[in-house]
Amino acid sequence: MSESRPPLAIDRIPISQKLAYGMGSIVTIVAVNSVIQLTGLVYVVGLGISAVWIGYAQALPRLWDALVDPFLGNLSDNTRTRYGRRIPYLVVGGVLLGIAFFLLWTVPRNWSHGAMFAYFLAASVFFYTVVPIYAIPHGALGLEMTEDPHEKTSLFAFASFIGNVGAFCLPWVYYLANRPVFKGDTVAGIRWVCLGMSAFLTISALVCAFVCKEGKFSQAREQARIPVMEGFKATYRNRAFLRLVAAFSLLIVGFQVVMGFSNFTTIFYLFGGDKDAASALMAQNGTLWAAVGIAGAIPMVWVSKALGKKGTVILSFALIAAANLLKIVCYDPARPWLTYIPTVGLSLGMVFCFSLVNSMIADICDEEEVREGVRKEGVYFAVYNWWWKAGVSVASVAGGYLLQGTGFVEGLATQSAAALWRLRLWEIGLPTALCGAGILILLGYPLTEARSYEVKEILQKRRAAAEPA
Numbered sequence: 001m002s003e004s005r006p007p008l009a010i011d012r013i014p015i016s017q018k019l020a021y022g023m024g025s026i027v028t029i030v031a032v033n034s035v036i037q038l039t040g041l042v043y044v045v046g047l048g049i050s051a052v053w054i055g056y057a058q059a060l061p062r063l064w065d066a067l068v069d070p071f072l073g074n075l076s077d078n079t080r081t082r083y084g085r086r087i088p089y090l091v092v093g094g095v096l097l098g099i100a101f102f103l104l105w106t107v108p109r110n111w112s113h114g115a116m117f118a119y120f121l122a123a124s125v126f127f128y129t130v131v132p133i134y135a136i137p138h139g140a141l142g143l144e145m146t147e148d149p150h151e152k153t154s155l156f157a158f159a160s161f162i163g164n165v166g167a168f169c170l171p172w173v174y175y176l177a178n179r180p181v182f183k184g185d186t187v188a189g190i191r192w193v194c195l196g197m198s199a200f201l202t203i204s205a206l207v208c209a210f211v212c213k214e215g216k217f218s219q220a221r222e223q224a225r226i227p228v229m230e231g232f233k234a235t236y237r238n239r240a241f242l243r244l245v246a247a248f249s250l251l252i253v254g255f256q257v258v259m260g261f262s263n264f265t266t267i268f269y270l271f272g273g274d275k276d277a278a279s280a281l282m283a284q285n286g287t288l289w290a291a292v293g294i295a296g297a298i299p300m301v302w303v304s305k306a307l308g309k310k311g312t313v314i315l316s317f318a319l320i321a322a323a324n325l326l327k328i329v330c331y332d333p334a335r336p337w338l339t340y341i342p343t344v345g346l347s348l349g350m351v352f353c354f355s356l357v358n359s360m361i362a363d364i365c366d367e368e369e370v371r372e373g374v375r376k377e378g379v380y381f382a383v384y385n386w387w388w389k390a391g392v393s394v395a396s397v398a399g400g401y402l403l404q405g406t407g408f409v410e411g412l413a414t415q416s417a418a419a420l421w422r423l424r425l426w427e428i429g430l431p432t433a434l435c436g437a438g439i440l441i442l443l444g445y446p447l448t449e450a451r452s453y454e455v456k457e458i459l460q461k462r463r464a465a466a467e468p469a
Helices: 014-046 051-078 088-105 112-145 149-167 172-177 186-211 217-222 229-237 237-259 261-270 275-325 335-373 377-404 417-442 449-466
Strands: none
Touching: 014 051, 014 088, 014 112, 014 149, 014 172, 014 186, 014 261, 051 112, 051 172, 051 377, 088 186, 112 149, 112 335, 112 377, 149 275, 149 335, 149 449, 172 186, 172 275, 229 377, 237 275, 237 335, 237 377, 237 417, 261 275, 261 335, 261 417, 275 335, 275 417, 335 377, 335 449, 377 417
C-alpha cells in the first residue's frame, strides 16, 4: 500500500487547465493512432500496396521523428520567450499538424503503386516532423505543472479521459468511410472524414496553448542553458528512468509489430472477407476501447493512491497480458462479439499504465532537480519518446515482413486458413511475452512514493527560500 496526502493549494492545478491539457492530448492520441490504424486499411487493403513497402514507409519517418525528438526537447527546455518555453511550439505545431494529417490521405489514385508509395513516404516524413514540434513541448508542459505526486496523476488522468473522448471518433472512421454516400470507395471516404478530423485537431491544440500555464518558467528563465549532450547523458545515468523506458518500450514494440493483425483477423477470419460487416465490429470494439479508457481514468487514480504508481503499473502490465491471451478463445467466427472481452481488459490496462508513465517521469524530473538543481522535462520526455519511436520504427518493418511470412497476400478477397492461424499466433503470443519481460524490469524500479513526497518537501522549502521577503 502507498502513502497518499492531499495536495496543498499551491500545488493544485485548476480544472480549466486540466481540461485544456486534456484537449491538447487529443491531438497526438487521435492523429498518431489514426495513422497507425488507417495506413494498412487504406494503402494495403484499399490500394493494394505491399505491406513490406508500407512497413518501410512507416518506419523511416518514425526513425527521423525519433532523431528529432531529443533536440526539440532540449530546444524547448532552453527557449526563453515572453509566452514561455512550451506555448509557442503548441501553437505552431498544432496548426502544422492539422495540415500534415490531411495530406496523408490525399494520395492521387491514378498513380502507380511505386508513386503512391513515394507520396505516402514524403507525407509521412512531413507528418512525423511536425508531430514532435507539438508533442514534445506538450508532454514537457504536463511534467512541470505541479510538484505534488498525485496531482500529477490527476492531470494525466484528465488527459487520458479527454483524449479517449476524442478517440471515440477514431474507430468509426473506417465505418463512416464505408457508408453508401461514398459509393463503395473506402479510400475516398477516409479522405473526407479525415479533413474534418484535421480541423478538430488544430482547434484542440490551440485551446491547450491558450489556457494552460507553465509551472516552472520563472525558475527555468534564471537557469543556464543546458547543452544537448549534457541533457542526454543525464537521462542515461538515471536508473529509475532507464527501467521505466525499457519496460514501456517492450510493451509498445510488442503490440506495434503485430499492429493491424487484429483488423486483418476480423475482416478475413471472423467475417470471411466481408469488409462492411467487419468494419461495424471494428468500430464497435474501438468505441468500447475508448469508453473503457474514459471510465478507467477514474479508478486509475484510486488504485494508484492505494498501490502506488509502481504497483499499479505492474498490475496493468499483467492485465494487458491476460487480456491478450483471452483472444485464444474470443476469436470465434460463430460469436465475433466475444472480442469485446479482451478489448475491455486491454483498454483498461493501457489507460492505467500510459496515464501513469508521464506522472512517473514527472517524479523523476523533480528528483533530479533536488540532486542537480536544474529542470530538464523536455529532454526526459523526448528521450522517452525517442526509445519507443525507435522501437516502433524497427517494429513497423519487422511487422511487414512478419505479415508477409504468415502467408497473407495483399489485395485478395480471402486469405488461407494457414495464414489466418499464423496471424493469430503472432498477435497473441508476441505482445504477451514482452509484457512479461516488462514486469520483471519494473520490479526493480527504485523511486518510491515516500521518496516522491520527500522530494516535494525539499522543493517547496527551496521555493520558499527563493521568494523575496
